[in-house]
Each structure stands twice: as structure tokens, then as C-alpha cells.
Amino acid sequence: MRLLYRIRQTWSALTAKPEKSDLEEIEKFLSPSQFTLFKELHPSEQSHSIAVYRQLLDNNAKQPDLLAAALLHDIGKNRYPIKFWDRIAIVLGKGLAPSLVETWGEAEPDSWKRPFVVSHKHAVWGAQMAADAGASQLTVDLINRHQEQIHAENNAPANNHTITNPTMLEEDQLLTLLQQYDNNN
Numbered sequence: 001m002r003l004l005y006r007i008r009q010t011w012s013a014l015t016a017k018p019e020k021s022d023l024e025e026i027e028k029f030l031s032p033s034q035f036t037l038f039k040e041l042h043p044s045e046q047s048h049s050i051a052v053y054r055q056l057l058d059n060n061a062k063q064p065d066l067l068a069a070a071l072l073h074d075i076g077k078n079r080y081p082i083k084f085w086d087r088i089a090i091v092l093g094k095g096l097a098p099s100l101v102e103t104w105g106e107a108e109p110d111s112w113k114r115p116f117v118v119s120h121k122h123a124v125w126g127a128q129m130a131a132d133a134g135a136s137q138l139t140v141d142l143i144n145r146h147q148e149q150i151h152a153e154n155n156a157p158a159n160n161h162t163i164t165n166p167t168m169l170e171e172d173q174l175l176t177l178l179q180q181y182d183n184n185n
Helices: 002-013 020-029 032-040 043-058 064-072 084-096 098-105 114-132 137-145 171-184
Strands: none
Touching: 020 032, 020 043, 020 064, 032 043, 032 064, 032 114, 043 064, 043 171, 064 114, 064 137, 064 171, 084 098, 084 114, 098 114, 114 137, 137 171
């Protein structure tokens, strides 16, 4: 079931392209160097990040570091861009042989394992890129940890998924929100 969802998600990403109005809004929100990193993302990745950002806003998230992380969480994928077919291989691999994909992800990105390495290491790379672009430490930490397994039941928002006090949430709670909306999009 999850595999079919990911395949549909990947397929829809082929035609995804951000709206001009979204890009204008994002340009006002991010610093110039952060916006440059965002603009280097593939248009489908830009659209994905904007969707995560929008869903957080729609659920009353106002924490600037969380919103910046939503927009920048995949910028590490810019280090070694991958093709559409690589994305399909990643999705299929994670669905059919997750332990092999984990092992392949530890390799160097100079072989056939490159897409798996990018998938595995893009969070660390992106965190460094965001730090170099002047992102806050919390934004950098959220980007770095956005693929980390955490115990969501202890950090999930209220049942209605509305964030009632976003400025008081701890890092793991913010991370849970980022992961929730990243996985939804």
C-alpha cells in the first residue's frame, strides 16, 4: 500500500511546478542565500517543499525555523542530482529491500549506488548547506534529522492535527510535524 502511494507520488512529481505567486512568497520568507538554494531544487522538489510548508501553515504552524526547514529539507539532493528513474529505483528499493537500500546508502556517490546514497545522505548534506546559507541552528537541526526515526506517539500534535502553541514546541515535536507533513506530500 505504501509502495503504491510512493509510486503515485513520484509520478505526480513529473509535472509538478511551483506557482509564481508561491515563489514570490518564499523569496520574501527565506534569506537571499537560502532562496538561492531553494531555487536550485528540481521544480518537483520545490513543489513538494511548498506543499509541506503550506500544510504546516494551514495547520497553524507559525514557527519560522520549522517553516524554513519545510522549504529547505531536501536541498541536499542538489549536491548529486538524480534522475526520475533513480527516484523510482529508490522507492522500489525501499519497499522491496529496505536493508539493502540502507547498506547501499552508505557508499560513495560515484557508482550505480548514487541514487541510494543521495536518498540516505541528503539530510546531512542539506543541513550543512543550510548552515552555510545562514539558517538558524534549529532549522539546520530539523533538516539534518528529517529522516530520523523518532517515537511520534510522544510528540504528535493534538488529534485534530492543529498546532495550538507552535512557539512552545520542542525540537522533537517540531521534527514530528515536519516528518508528518513531508510524508503527506
